Amino acid sequence: MTLLRVEKVSKRFGGICANEDISFDLDAGQIVGLIGPNGAGKTTMFNCIAGYAHPTFGKIWLDGKEVSGLRPDQCARIGIGRTFQVARTFHSMSALENVMVGAVLVNRSIPAAREYGWKLLELVSLAKFADKPAASMTISEQRRLAVARSLAIKPRLLLMDEVMAGLNPSEVKEMVDTVKKIRDKGISCLIVEHVLEGIMPIADKIVVLDYGRKIAEGPPEVVSNDPVVIAAYLGDE
Ligand SMILES: Nc1ncnc2c1ncn2[C@@H]1O[C@H](COP(=O)(O)OP(=O)(O)OP(=O)(O)O)[C@@H](O)[C@H]1O
Ligand SMILES: [Mg+2]
The missing domain is CATH 3.40.50.300 (P-loop containing nucleotide triphosphate hydrolases)
Structure with a gap:
């Protein structure tokens, strides 16, 4: 199709x-x-x-x-989800919060968005960074975080x-x-x-x-x- x-x-x-x-x-x-x-x-x-x-x-x-x-x-x-050529992450926010920014748009509640955010961080192998600020991550990790964020809108x-x-x-x-x-x-x-x-x-x-x-x-x-x-x-x- x-x-x-x-x-x-x-x-x-x-x-x-x-x-x-x-x-x-x-x-x-x-x-x-x-x-x-x-x-x-x-x-x-x-x-x-x-x-x-x-x-x-x-x-x-x-x-x-x-x-x-x-x-x-x-x-x-x-x-249609997308990432940007220059990775856009909210540096002072945690990895989980970064993903939740998108997830709250399509989930009915904050707890549901948080749970969905966890799943996305696991998918991109970043669960261990959930509570850490994006600024503490390498470029490679920030790129996967940007991918997780773009997936948050399903x-x-x-x-x-x-x-x-x-x-x-x-x-x-x-x-x-x-x-x-x-x-x-x-x-x-x-x-x-x-x-x-x-x-x-x-x-x-x-x-x-x-x-x-x-x-x-x-x-x-x-x-x-x-x-x-x-x-x-x-x-x-
Ligand atoms: N908003 C714009 N205004 C004027 N010209 C633009 C604009 N956006 C892109 N261009 C021009 O269009 C052409 C294609 O640019 P584009 O960014 O799509 O290329 P690209 O294949 O993504 O390149 P790269 O591999 O360097 O990222 C270039 O000549 C660029 O300068
Ligand atoms: Mg380009």
Whole structure:
């Protein structure tokens, strides 16, 4: 079943075409990687899907409902969660409080939000930080905390923007394991990532952007051997 459909989406900022005529689908239960060089238009596409920007042309659908044009809070309510490229955590609040900020929106009471917050911290292997301030956590732990926060609204689709950037190999593995656990809970994932060794082994499909356009789409092993993709990353030389 198609969960997300991106249909001929263009996003212009004045004369800049950040996204140009991009189409792709994501099926329920899939992990899809959205990759491409710096400035390719990946975060802009996330902003269009999550209501932070509106496509200049084209449409976006979640489970048959048009989401292009909705506000971020409306996108969140129909099941689109996201993390931000620069991790946003409330530094002086505890890990549990950070997650509860989102959880109170969808749980009927504070105790229910707290209980749900605990479950999310366990899912991202951060339960031991429940009472500790976010400021005391490493970057890797703060990234997983940001993921837990984005899960607090109970999304059907989670957009993750470079959650593996700057992590060492064992931290990347922890994040990869976290993503797999999220998918196994039935939450579909669209992941923007430069850390290809993190995304390639877990993605069902990779979509490649370059200069705002989609230049490739397919299974990771096919895309990573595509001469057009290699040229986009390494240059024609
Ligand atoms: N609000 C904006 N106003 C003007 N130009 C923008 C805006 N947002 C993005 N752009 C431009 O659109 C293009 C795509 O940017 P975007 O942030 O989507 O790329 P990206 O693929 O996420 O890059 P990176 O890998 O560096 O995060 C860039 O040229 C950027 O400067
Ligand atoms: Mg970006």
